[in-house]
Amino acid sequence: MWNVGASYPSSIVDMESLTKHFYLSYYDGQDIVIAGRLNDDFTGDTITSVVSGDIQGGPFELELSTPIRRAERAVTDFAERAYKFLTLSDKMELTNLQTTDERNQGLNEVVEMAETFKFVLDQKALPPQAIGGRGDTAAGDPHIVIRDPNSDMKICFDIHGPEGLVVNLVEDPVLGITVNGEMVEKFNYTSVGIKKQTPSFFGRIFIRLGDDSITVSRDSIVINEELPLKWYRNPAVQVGTCKVMVNNRKVVKVSCPDGVEMKVYRHPIHNGFSDHFDFYLGKGGMFSTSVNGIIGQFQRRQMTLDTSSIRVTKHGREKALLLLDGEEITVSKVSRRRTGTCWANYVRQGLQMLEMSYEQYILPNLYSKPNFS
16 A cells, blocks of 8 residues: 555644654555544544555545543553654654754754653764755746855746746756756636736656656656655655655655755646646755756856946846856846845846756756756
8 A cells, every 4th residue: 555644533633743644655564653642622532533545446545433541640651752752753754854944943852852751862863954055946937046155146037938848957967866847838817808828837847866756746746657645645755865745735845865955836726727836946955066957057157246236227127247157147136926036137038047048958858868968
């Protein structure tokens, strides 16, 4: 069985207290332990639950009813310690999947819990406190945002394409990481009901991690092109040397040992628009000097804003010169709802920002591996 999870009525169980209750797979004879607290106002003598998952014949559900056994104090103390131990284990697992701030907070909670309940904690097992670095984004239509690791400055540019066009976002041949995005067109309706095309968005994201892969679509997250994970189950699984977690039914986090973190953010259907995705490259990732792609190349390129060149046009817009690998590019200060303020270059398809022509980042299909040599 796979995609195995247990759910409980919120009227009985404090859902926030539950330890890990979703598992990628279950084998005959395997034990799964789930711990949590009953609600303070629950006075019943039975816990109901539903175990669900997938088997070869399709999805299944099993309803269970378990009597509550009232324990003596000594047993209660043991149960509390066991629950805290499982909670601590979950927190340690999650710290490898979180952002910098989330990870540091989680590590502090792990250490505090271990000290309170006198658990022996191997400091070597803890991931290091994270440090900030560059975090780049493909968001919106698709709107590319690149952050300067040495300042708060961001540069941005747009790329567009027809339905089904695939572009490479990140390619690191040394780390074996590939990220591709497939565009989808979105349509809006005017006040008189005329169908009007709006800019393109990412409809699917493909991530290759060495010999493993993750395909993110509106319906599911598919591991290695054969194992589907459901958005609504919020799973956390190991994929090769990296960990993958679905959070809050809308974010896929990928965390790798070398500090590389990636996120795919899912925007739900709204006003008749289909789901689309933003891609985020987390801070602090240590890519190789061979990294490329529309976003990846900026992990190794040098950029500086010439602040002495900032001027205000007669239309009230700020302009300046950006030094990108020593080359001067004229940029304008803009503000976007999702990505905030950035210095934009409006030349078509980011022509002046990219090392190569935009067409060289286009791929035959979502699963293709680019060749930038």
